[in-house]
Amino acid sequence: MSALSGGVRILRFTWAERMVHRATAGLMLACLLTAAILYNGSLSIRVGHRHLVELVHVYCGMALPVPMVLGLLSRAYRADLSRLNRFTRSDWHWLRPRTRRDDTIVIGKFNAGQKLNAWLSCASILVLLGTGVIMYFVGLAPLAWRTGATFVHDWFALGVGLLIIGHIYRAVRDAEARRGMRRGSVDARWAVAEHPGWAQEHVGGSAPTGPIPVEGSSSEE
Amino acid sequence: MSVTGMTSIGRASAQLCGVAGWLQKAYAGRSLVSAGRGRAHPRVVDSEQRPEGAPVGRRVILGLLGLGAVGVVSGRAIQSGVEAVLGPIEMHDPTGLIALLPAGATFRYYSVTGSVPTPNPATYQLAVSGLVDRPRAYSLAELEALPQTALTRDFHCVTGWQVLQVPWRGVRLAELIDAARPQRAATAVRFRSFDGTYTESLTLAQARRDDVIVALRMQGRPITHNHGGPVRMYVAPMYGYKSTKWLSGIELTAEVEPGYWEHRGYAVDGWIGS
Numbered sequence: 001m002s003a004l005s006g007g008v009r010i011l012r013f014t015w016a017e018r019m020v021h022r023a024t025a026g027l028m029l030a031c032l033l034t035a036a037i038l039y040n041g042s043l044s045i046r047v048g049h050r051h052l053v054e055l056v057h058v059y060c061g062m063a064l065p066v067p068m069v070l071g072l073l074s075r076a077y078r079a080d081l082s083r084l085n086r087f088t089r090s091d092w093h094w095l096r097p098r099t100r101r102d103d104t105i106v107i108g109k110f111n112a113g114q115k116l117n118a119w120l121s122c123a124s125i126l127v128l129l130g131t132g133v134i135m136y137f138v139g140l141a142p143l144a145w146r147t148g149a150t151f152v153h154d155w156f157a158l159g160v161g162l163l164i165i166g167h168i169y170r171a172v173r174d175a176e177a178r179r180g181m182r183r184g185s186v187d188a189r190w191a192v193a194e195h196p197g198w199a200q201e202h203v204g205g206s207a208p209t210g211p212i213p214v215e216g217s218s219s220e221e
Numbered sequence: 222m223s224v225t226g227m228t229s230i231g232r233a234s235a236q237l238c239g240v241a242g243w244l245q246k247a248y249a250g251r252s253l254v255s256a257g258r259g260r261a262h263p264r265v266v267d268s269e270q271r272p273e274g275a276p277v278g279r280r281v282i283l284g285l286l287g288l289g290a291v292g293v294v295s296g297r298a299i300q301s302g303v304e305a306v307l308g309p310i311e312m313h314d315p316t317g318l319i320a321l322l323p324a325g326a327t328f329r330y331y332s333v334t335g336s337v338p339t340p341n342p343a344t345y346q347l348a349v350s351g352l353v354d355r356p357r358a359y360s361l362a363e364l365e366a367l368p369q370t371a372l373t374r375d376f377h378c379v380t381g382w383q384v385l386q387v388p389w390r391g392v393r394l395a396e397l398i399d400a401a402r403p404q405r406a407a408t409a410v411r412f413r414s415f416d417g418t419y420t421e422s423l424t425l426a427q428a429r430r431d432d433v434i435v436a437l438r439m440q441g442r443p444i445t446h447n448h449g450g451p452v453r454m455y456v457a458p459m460y461g462y463k464s465t466k467w468l469s470g471i472e473l474t475a476e477v478e479p480g481y482w483e484h485r486g487y488a489v490d491g492w493i494g495s
């Protein structure tokens with residue numbers, strides 16, 4: 001691990017991955033703000049312009065999965081998806097409270113919380129999109145289903161809101177993690193501390209000085 | 222929730238069984254595979270080195286999509302259950318936080334303009350005009366002095382949210398129309414709102430129904446501003462957008478003119494259930 005100390009930076013997210021995150025975050029924020037206006041009575045009346053607010057909400061909502069789909073064009077994005085898609089026994093251990101956690105767990109590029117956050121967000125976006133379509137195109141489904149769709153949309157929106165609050169809370173407490181998502185690379189010492197299994201993938205060759213591309217290691221999977 | 226309610230629940234549960242069976246099959250195969258792998262490598266040190274572990278993405282996505290589908294087809298029934306549980310708690314909740322939960326029994330306040338003026342109840346006037354022989358304007362006190370009709374019905378928004386068993390009280394629209402003596406050419410009624418933008422229309426026959434009222438009271442109280450007070454329409458058999466809020470004028474016209482939301486895609490005949 002000594003090869004990865006002293007200001008060495010490791011590429012964590014490629015440009016494409018960062019853009020997917022940025023676009024999704026922007027669209028999600030627009031959805032949440034407009035949702036609050038559409039849902040909360042005192043905001044609805046104060047802001048008014050229901051049709052305009054609704055249009056912003058609907059278009060941002062429909063666009064929400066687009067960055068993720070475009071991301072599939074990127075090899076690094078696909079590689080990270082397959083990393084996120086593997087939930088091992090050590091991930092279950094990681095989910096335990098810190099005091100009861102097994103010290104021998106070696107965290108890879110993503111910890112269990114990050115994996116769950118990614119998939120819960122993705123799945124919720126799809127559910128919100130589906131129920132939103134049922135609510136918006138009123139001719140598609142019978143009234144009972146529109147009532148059901150409204151019910152599901154409301155509760156999933158609440159869940160997504162809480163998930164995002166948690167996501168932002170974690171990010172606020174970790175400047176290096178934020179730098180990784182903003183600029184792409186992270187300090188090697190941070191990688192060793194937070195994601196030792198992933199940091200280890202970068203040891204073995206000669207000690208690099210610039211960002212190390214992630215594609216090389218992930219293509220072995 | 223009578224015969225039609227029962228059949229839609231039956232249909233819904235049949236569809237649910239289909240979804241559940243499919244998920245079960247999908248999972249049965251999956252868990253065998255992962256169990257086998259688990260035994261081969263009991264302790265995984267670095268999950269990313271080899272494609273081991275459960276495919277969490279597929280499971281979370283399928284699981285939540287399944288949950289969402291169950292919610293869509295049976296949400297109406299679940300919602301009344303949630304309401305029954307949360308309703309009494311909400312009544313005694315000093316924080317008011319429970320009211321923020323999407324428990325269902327809440328109106329969503331629609332306003333299509335930037336701000337709506339609050340009229341002085343003492344000077345408020347409701348004009349009945351257009352193709353009539355006796356146009357006139359009613360003050361709030363004059364409307365209150367007319368015979369009142371009470372209706373308790375479920376309020377349905379076309380997008381799906383609903384509030385069950387809302388008590389309304391007001392003057393039958395037919396009464397105001399007949400008092401104005403509509404001319405032969407009049408076949409429709411157009412409503413105006415003092416928000417300055419919203420309009421709606423009914424055919425004359427629809428407007429004369431017993432369950433179409435110029436509402437003055439809702440849930441036992443004068444209608445609040447947010448609910449469209451002091452005077453709003455309540456067209457019981459139709460979706461909420463047909464019940465003009467902040468009513469300022471009733472005009473007899475030669476034909477039905479599509480209203481605000483109807484220009485934006487909703488049906489002119491907004492019967493509930495259509």
